[in-house]
Amino acid sequence: MTQDVLAQIVSGTHPDPDGGPPLKVATRSVRVARSLAGSEGDLVAPLGLGRCLAVVSDRTTHAVLGARVERALAGLGEVVSLVLPDARPHADGETVALIREATARCDALVAVGSGTINDLCKYASAQDRKPYVVFGTAPSMNGYTSVNAAITLHGHKKSLTAHAPLGAFMDLSIMAAAPVRMIRSGLGDSLCRPTAQADWLLAHLLFDQPYRIMPFALLAPDEKPMLEETEALVSGDIEAMERLVRTLLLSGFGTAIHGNSQPASQGEHLISHYADMLGDPAWPPSFHGEQIGVTTLSMARLQAAMLDGPPPTLLPDKNSEAGFVARFGEALGKSCWTEFAQKRLDGPRADALNQRIARRWPQIRTAIAAVTHPLPLLEKALACAGAPMKPQDVSWPEPFYRTALRHAREIRNRYTFLDLAADSGRLDGLAERI
Incomplete structure (x- = not known):
């Protein structure tokens, strides 16, 4: 091997x-x-x-x-x-x-x-x-x-x-x-490569944040075959398992070499983390990767909607620390605000981004679309493995999930398509449809 x-x-x-x-x-x-x-x-x-x-x-x-x-x-x-x-x-x-x-x-x-x-x-x-x-x-x-x-x-x-x-x-x-659920979990955690890369590339193109192709180049030889053999994977095929294990190890190395989790954890992980933090402990437990499979499909839909739509016009953010405390509680609210405030758009930042978007949106959209996968490919990979695909498959009630989509961006200083949708006034509507 x-x-x-x-x-x-x-x-x-x-x-x-x-x-x-x-x-x-x-x-x-x-x-x-x-x-x-x-x-x-x-x-x-x-x-x-x-x-x-x-x-x-x-x-x-x-x-x-x-x-x-x-x-x-x-x-x-x-x-x-x-x-x-x-x-x-x-x-x-x-x-x-x-x-x-x-x-x-x-x-x-x-x-x-x-x-x-x-x-x-x-x-x-x-x-x-x-x-x-x-x-x-x-x-x-x-x-x-x-x-x-x-x-x-x-x-x-x-x-x-x-x-x-x-x-x-x-x-x-x-x-x-x-257990087959744990194998599906690894598949789900691997599925987010395109959505995580799209989010990270967005932050790079909008804010000039550091970005590398290295983490994704390491995964490229195995990714497409792995997504096409998920039925064999959950049937115990050793060669399919080796491909998944190598993918998981290489993904970890990609983040280690870069120095943080940006290459493998973006909007889809924020939604999952929000559910971990604020979901009902009485709900049946699910594995991390099972959740990521579900949230990756949501992020893929949201990213496609934003890229296919008109150039976004961003507005200054109206959130406040008091609002965060009211929403999350005293300790968690202040902790989340400390994170969120670092990426929060005020008037000058929104104006600067709008000028960049007006000049470069076609190039931004083309560059990001090039690193994504078609949604049907991601859906088929999960379906053939019998993996969770919908919020209810991981015991998340739909109203809670819609709330998670709206507010997951608030728990961390990481600018993703969740932020782009929120800052352009589209997230509430998209949360009802994706």
């Missing part, structure tokens, strides 16, 4: 599509194989993690792989087993504190799991300035090799700076045997 691109990135020999020096990451070892059984110790030993290793898992991932990893690492030194008590742990400040306390005397962390376990270990180890490695158990998200962790602090879900794993190890037989 070819891993040339991954190996080149880890070795620092992959050329930069943007013309800079060869791409470089902090991760020193990546292994994607049909089976890793019996080789776990050999994979970890060269990384020199120390004599006391904390293996962190939850009850499910401990049974799937964690116990096996613990046995394999016993020959390297002392192994401290930390099995989080909740069946579905939360990536929040409280759980980070629990992990830091339980692993205080350990030299390094070994995460055994997928999104939540990886983010918790990534952030906890970064806070304690310890290395960590990860053994994946499901192809459910693209954050394995990123340098950011999605952690909820005081009710506000944030993408926090952490650090990359020194090693990322993916056993395809375990990945292919993961």
